[in-house]
Amino acid sequence: MYRVWNFLVSYSLLLIGGSVIALIWANIDAKSYHHFVEFVIWDHAPIGHLHDGHRTLTLHYLVNDVLMALFFAIAAKEVWEAIILENGSLRGKKAATPLFATAGGMFGPIAVYLGLAMILGSETYDAVANGWAIPTATDIAFSYLVGRMVFGSGHPAVRFLLLLAIADDAAGLIILAIFYPSGDLAPEWLLLSFGASLAVFLAFNALPRKMDSGNQDRPNSTWVRKYLGFWPYVLGGCISWYGFMRSGLHPALGLLPIVPAIPHADRAFGIFSEAEQYLTDLLNVMEHALKHPVEIVLFFFGLCNAGVEFSSIGDATWLVLAGLIIGKPVGILIFGWVAAVPLRLGIPEGMRIIDLVVIGFVAAIGFTVALFVASVAFDAGPVQDAAKMGALFSFGAAILSIIAGKVFRVEKQSL
Template sequence: MYRVWNFVTNYSILLILGALIALVWANTDASGYHHFIETPLWFNDYIGVHYSHWAHAYGHGAEAYEVGDVERVLTLHYLVNDLLMAFFFAIAAKEVWEAVILKNGSLRGKKAATPLFATAGGMFGPIAVYLGLAAFMGSDVYDAVANGWAIPTATDIAFSYLVGRMVFGAGHPAVRFLLLLAIADDAAGLIILAIFYPSGDLALEWLLLSLAAAVGVYALFNWLPRVLDKGKELRPISTFVRQKLNFLPYLVAAALSWYGFMKAGIHPALGLLPIVPTIPHADRAFGLFSDAEKYLTDLLNDIEHKLKHPVEIILFFFGLANAGVEFSAIAEPTWLVLAGLLIGKPLGVLLFGWFAAKPLGLGLPAGMRVVDLIVVGCVSAIGFTVSLFIATVAFSNETLPSGVSVQDAAKMGALFSFAAAFISIVVGKLLRVEKQEL
């Protein structure tokens, strides 16, 4: 139990704490909470939400600010969701990149085939349940909630891994299967965010700035030093770049890429993704949450290690800035998100995973049963972090016929997806999952 609690404190507790504070605050002083998260930090013409959007979100009291003629407002909410969360998604992208590009990457070869099929099922299943039930509720509800179809496709990788270890034990092959599914789910989620949820009017020519930043930093600080050091045993130029410049060139490139994404109308939280593959990386990876990762000294892993604690603090503020939903907001989108996660996920993972393992003959990891796919599906139904994020970008001012905010109701569904943890434990007991420790 100590190891489980240690994992919670390392990866999850600050996020949970931020979410709980937000829930209590929003349900005891809603106006004070919303004024806090929409606190204006900088009135300017460069970054932030458009002024009219901020004035509407801030509500009463916005007129008290003497701002002059400005276009944008950098708020606490924008700072967390659009800027700081870019580091969270960069870490997720690092894991996906290594899983795909490295020779022993977990998403390469036949061993990844069945988890990838299960991932597809874990996305199509929730979408079918969400949109199907929305259509059954009537056209007014469907029209209001349809844009949130991607909310129940998400899997919170940290919480799912935690619950998976509790249900299966750290040594069970289903835990690794779950991790592969979650990593692939993250990759698909990043693509969905980029394509289907632009942050504004598209101006794709600005992506050339991101491309130039990525190509430039790779050519000048990764490829060129290795070329110049060819045949030199001590590799003096590469050593100088690593020791003296370290991550600074990549930080500058990241800032340019982030700005390019913002101006292009693609969600800027994804802005660091083009830079991740340009950073020198190891030729192997031990896997997400592995203690052995700390022994890798390549620049990419070094940056990830340095970001670990800052990202934990960022996730606290993410929970604080996004989980503040009043319980009166529980409505149709809440149940749609929950149904997509708690029904669509397990069914999709089971059906697609079974089809890959049996009819297609791709098989399951040794020691894993087909019925374990049901439990994996239940565990992966914990959407939380990414579901909250998608709910935030999928809806803005939409309301249901009842007047309830669609975004708030959908967020409540993402928060309630924690129920999947208890469901997973019960289903694991019913299906007689035998825990296997390392």
């Protein structure tokens, strides 16, 4: 239990705290809460929401569109390493069944969400259809925490769940970029983003390594690392973020092009592994330096997004919940079974097919990413609030996961 509490404190407590404060505040004094969230930091700013022909930087925009870029950069780092490294967790046959299960964990919720919306009638469907991606989300931190509680730290299902969550993050980033632009599209601005990434990669990563070829002392790479450090990538990241903002894509994804440009290790242990702290490549150093700032960002994200009045519960609430707690387990079970049995891709030794159902309930904890998608899928108003409530209620999937673990007789395994 100490390890579980330590994990909760390290990764989740501030986010939960911000969300609880927001819920209480919004239900006691909604007017002052919304005044706080939409507080204008800088009118006629170079960045921010377009308002009467000019940009206005509000607290909500600063948190969701600027600072959350750091959170998505960390998620992108894990996805990038899982794909690009020779022994990356999303490469090879070992990743095949989790990837199939990930697809099921996305198509299942979409089918349930949109199917039930159609049953409720065309008026409801038209109002909520744009939120189809909300129940596809899996909160990697909370799911990992609950997965360890249900299966034990040494169960192969925990690693399976982590692979699924990382792949889900990758798909979620693609969905956000393609289906949820923040404004009118101006894709030519993406040349600025990818140009900045290419420039810093060539000048501060590839070129020094090329110049050091055959020299084990690596003097040029060492000089760049010692005297310039992460600053070229910070500058490149700012330029990339601005390019995303002007392109119409969601600016919270603006740091994604820079992540592959940063020097990285030839191995990775995973986002929740203590061994990661001993890797000294620049990408890992930057990730660890961002850990505590991102925790504070997540506190404000919860504070600025979870303030929903209980009276706002509506159709979108139940559709999001149904997509998560029905669509996730069913989709993961069906697609995982197809991969493991008919396609003969197998599942990890020590796992049972029925464990996929339990994994599905654990993965149904959408929370952070579901809350974020709800905020971009709908304009501020009753439907957005109802969808956000569904994302918050997805915490209930943790209880269902524990019950499912008991029903299907999961045997906990420790490291």
